[in-house]
Amino acid sequence: xxxxxxxxxxxxxxxxxxxxxxxxxxxxxxxxxxxxxxxxxxxxxxxxxxxxxxxxxxxxxxxxxxxxxxxxxxxxxxxxxxxxxxxxxxxxxxxxxxxxxxxxxxxxxxxxxxxxxxxxxxxxxxxxxxxxxxxxxxxxxxxxxxxxxxxxxxxxxxxxxxxxxxxxxxxxxxxxxxxxxxxxxxxxxxxxxxxxxxxxxxxxxxxxxxxxxxxxxxxxxxxxxxxxxxxxxxxxxxxxxxxxxxxxxxxxxxxxxxxxxxxxxxxxxxxxxxxxxxxxxxxxxxxxxxxxxxxxxxxxxxxxxxxxxxxxxxxxxxxxxxxxxxxxxxxxxxxxxxxxxxxxxxxxxxxxxxxxxxxxx
Numbered sequence: 494x495x496x497x498x499x500x501x502x503x504x505x506x507x508x509x510x511x512x513x514x515x516x517x518x519x520x521x522x523x524x525x526x527x528x529x530x531x532x533x534x535x536x537x538x539x540x541x542x543x544x545x546x547x548x549x550x551x552x553x554x555x556x557x558x559x560x561x562x563x564x565x566x567x568x569x570x571x572x573x574x575x576x577x578x579x580x581x582x583x584x585x586x587x588x589x590x591x592x593x594x595x596x597x598x599x600x601x602x603x604x605x606x607x608x609x610x611x612x613x614x615x616x617x618x619x620x621x622x623x624x625x626x627x628x629x630x631x632x633x634x635x636x637x638x639x640x641x642x643x644x645x646x647x648x649x650x651x652x653x654x655x656x657x658x659x660x661x662x663x664x665x666x667x668x669x670x671x672x673x674x675x676x677x678x679x680x681x682x683x684x685x686x687x688x689x690x691x692x693x694x695x696x697x698x699x700x701x702x703x704x705x706x707x708x709x710x711x712x713x714x715x716x717x718x719x720x721x722x723x724x725x726x727x728x729x730x731x732x733x734x735x736x737x738x739x740x741x742x743x744x745x746x747x748x749x750x751x752x753x754x755x756x757x758x759x760x761x762x763x764x765x766x767x768x769x770x771x772x773x774x775x776x777x778x779x780x781x782x783x784x785x786x787x788x789x790x791x792x793x794x795x796x797x798x799x800x801x802x803x804x805x806x807x808x809x810x811x812x813x814x815x816x817x818x819x820x821x822x823x824x825x826x827x828x829x830x831x832x833x834x835x836x837x838x839x840x841x842x843x844x845x846x847x848x849x850x851x852x853x854x
Contacts, residue, residue, distance in 0.1 A: 498804050499524040500586075501553045503574060504565035505533045507588060511563045512541055513785055514797035520804040524559040527552075550574070554581035561586060561803075568669055572597040575612060579604045586803060588615045589676070590668045591820035595828060595849045598821045602851075605817055612817035613803050616676045618740055619815075620798035621783065622776045623753035623760035624677070627744065630751060631681065635764045637748030642681055644674040644742045645724040649731050654701045666707050667827060671725035675830070676815070677742045678713055678721035679823050685721075686842050687714045688826060692834040697728040711830050734789075756789040818853045825851070 500515050502508045505528040515521040525545045528534050534546040547553050554562070554577060562578040564571060564587040572592045578585045579601070591614050592598070605612055618624055630636065650670065679685055690711030698707045707728040714720040731737065738754030749764035750771070758776040783794030799813075806813035815823070822842070829840040846853065 496808060497522050498560050498584075498807070499558050500561045500563050500800070501525045501527065501556065501559040501583075502563045502565065503527045503550060503553070504567075505530070505537050506565070507791075508563065508565035509537065509540075509786075510791040510793040511565060511586075511796050511800070512537060512543075513793040514800055515563075516541060516543075517793075518797055518801055518804075520801050525553050525556055550577065554578065554583065560584060563800075564588065568593050568664070572601065575601060576604055579608045579610050579612070582608060582610065584610050584807070585612045586615055586800065587612065589617070590672050590827075591817070591824060593665065593668050595821065595824055595845070595851065598824070598849060598851050601817060602821070611803075611807065611813065612820070613799075613813045614815045614817075614820040614823075615796065615799055616673070616815055617792045617795035617799065618673045618677060618755060619680060620795040620802070621740075621753075621755050622758055622779055622794075623774075624740075624742060624755070625798070626760050626774070627742065627751050627753040628680065630762065630764070631744060631746075635749050635762075636744050636746030636751065638746055639681060639719060640745050640747060641719060642678060642721045642742065642744050643724075644677045644721060644740075645726075646671055646674040646740050647724065647726045647731060647737065648739045649729060650727045651697055651701075653727075654698070654703070664705065665831075666705055666725065666727045667709060667831065670727055671709060671723070672823070672827065673740050674723045674725060674742075675713075675827060676823055677740075678723050679819075679826060681744065682713065682715040682719060682721055683819075683822075684716045685713045685826050686716050687839055688712065688829045688833050688842070689839040690830050690833045691837075695728045706834060709830075709834070711833070713826065713830075756784070758783070821851065822846075822853055825849075 499522045501524045515523045527547050531548050561584040564574045575585050692706035692709040709725040711723045740755040743752045752761040760774045761771040763771040785793045803813040825842050825845045828845045829842050833840045
């Protein structure tokens with residue numbers, strides 16, 4: 494492109510993947526890494542053969558060479574860290590979820606409008622190869638008219654509750670995990686207006702002293718009457734990803750059907766001319782690109798895909814997606830989902846936006 498962007502990375506747990514992504518991209522330079530733990534900063538410097546780190550976020554924000562801040566801190570801190578980056582004149586890439594509530598949505602919208610900087614939500618599943626290919630096929634019409642879709646994120650993630658910050662106010666299986674499946678549904682049905690769902694708290698989650706729903710099922714309907722089913726289950730045993738992918742998205746259209754997922758690099762399709770069984774495409778040659786350490790955990794390849802999309806979009810004067818408004822709309826869908834499981838009623842997304850006085854037009 495002729496221009497490389499310089500990123501500062503905040504939060505070096507999950508930030509490990511984005512460091513790898515930046516260092517392996519021709520479109521990016523790494524300006525600085527930052528974490529409250531100096532020990533972790535030094536560990537990442539040794540791992541990636543880099544030297545520039547700080548434990549002071551404000552120091553990184555004052556660095557004039559850094560144009561973009563990558564935010565990979567605990568979810569409850571995202572809104573504050575995004576606001577600080579925008580006010581420092583930086584573009585933002587923030588891992589999902591954008592925030593854990595809509596309380597600061599209007600503040601971020603106002604700060605972004607005033608600063609003119611871009612906020613991009615790192616919904617990594619969109620950038621995993623089978624799900625990328627699925628969207629490409631959808632966009633060229635191979636499915637015909639979309640009739641319905643099913644998405645899920647299912648994992649036995651009780652290990653997550655061992656983290657101290659997961660037991661602080663604001664942690665949610667829905668916002669931290671199920672948002673992957675919700676985002677996939679919203680990707681194809683961007684005008685979701687109504688939700689209905691149910692949820693339960695298993696004794697496995699209660700054993701940690703928490704009353705956070707870990708088993709959830711929803712129907713999401715858009716303005717045209719199309720709907721998606723979205724499922725999440727996070728504190729019970731699984732069949733394993735070789736039988737049931739952790740993340741899955743099935744598109745059912747008038748002309749064809751497809752299924753993509755994560756973490757297996759497999760993509761099933763049955764497009765015209767239709768067959769009795771689906772065909773399978775595999776992308777096993779990309780396994781080292783997507784999974785660079787710890788077998789099939791972390792998201793370095795997906796992160797590299799989305800930071801390169803971000804850089805290319807900015808270079809072309811386009812808005813990289815999902816952006817701040819799209820991220821806020823997804824959070825409104827999720828608040829509607831949360832309201833539905835508490836009230837047992839269907840909930841309209843516009844009512845959630847109106848409650849918070851949010852305008853996304």
